[in-house]
Amino acid sequence: MKVDPDLKQYEYYRxxxxxxxxxxxxxxxxxxxxxxxxxxxxPYGIGKKWVGGFSPKHGWSNQxxxxxxxxxxxxxxxxxxxxxxxxxxxxxxxxxGGNYFNLPVSRCWLLWVKPxxxxxxxxxxxxxxxxxxxxxxxxxxxxxxxxxxxxxxxxGLFIWCLSQSWAKHAMTILDPFLxxxxxxxxxxxxxxQWIGIEISEDYCRxxxxxxxRELQQKKLPGF
Numbered sequence: 513m514k515v516d517p518d519l520k521q522y523e524y525y526r527x528x529x530x531x532x533x534x535x536x537x538x539x540x541x542x543x544x545x546x547x548x549x550x551x552x553x554x555p556y557g558i559g560k561k562w563v564g565g566f567s568p569k570h571g572w573s574n575q576x577x578x579x580x581x582x583x584x585x586x587x588x589x590x591x592x593x594x595x596x597x598x599x600x601x602x603x604x605x606x607x608x609g610g611n612y613f614n615l616p617v618s619r620c621w622l623l624w625v626k627p628x629x630x631x632x633x634x635x636x637x638x639x640x641x642x643x644x645x646x647x648x649x650x651x652x653x654x655x656x657x658x659x660x661x662x663x664x665x666x667x668g669l670f671i672w673c674l675s676q677s678w679a680k681h682a683m684t685i686l687d688p689f690l691x692x693x694x695x696x697x698x699x700x701x702x703x704x705q706w707i708g709i710e711i712s713e714d715y716c717r718x719x720x721x722x723x724x725r726e727l728q729q730k731k732l733p734g735f
Contacts, residue, residue: 518543524713525720527727530696530706534716537688537709541597544707548682550598551673553608553665554590554689594688599642604682606673608665610640620645622676624652624669643678670698693719697726 524534533540592614598605606622607615622639650672673679683704687695690708692715699706700723710716 524710524716525723527700527723529700529703530708530723532690532693532696532708532710532716532719532723534710534713536711538591538594538597540709541594541601541688544601544686547602547684547686547707549604549606549674549679549684550602550686550688551606551670551695552598552687552689553691553694554594556609556612590689598688602686604679605642606639606679607641608637608639611638613640615640616642618642619647620678621647622673623647623649624665625649627651639673643676645676645678648676665694667694667697667701670694671702674698674702674704690719691715693722696723700726700730 519533519540522533522535522540523531525532590613595607595613595615598607607613610618610621618640620641620643622641623636624639625636626634650669652666652669674682674685685695685699685704685706686709687706688709690696690710693708696706696708696719708719710719
């Protein structure tokens, strides 16, 4: 993957397929070459509803410290400017939590239906797309074992997203809110080129460790 000298200062980690930048995505997104597809899971801005009221009944976590961290992390959505830039930087976009943002009308939504019922948060999550296609549904586990990020989604969910008929030929993928690295791990598994941007150095470190584990796994016989 081409190294842009203007972006080198933000580079945190690199593999044969991808690069991770540690910075606010607004700092560099206009400097990036266009990509085939953007997939991302930004803060939805709903954590503010729970700030100050860390009741285990709302279903995020029974541990107050974890509740507080997630609520504050998700206290406000990204700036609208980011979504405007994403729309001109890629052919296709998949934006989880798209129902919370000011995005154009779409007829192709990706739905993640969680198996649990009766907890106080949503029983499904929605990803907005700009594809001219039909809505698809993924049925999968709600929790990620040993989750490294407060809103971490299963790698299998992102692999499913990237395997949609209109997305499976996208060979360059961008995630401007990489978090703990799920998009990068999915791309490494599918042999797609990827670019990740994450503002938190702590999560950049976690993402790097996850990606390195994935690369080690791929070296095992029979992978």
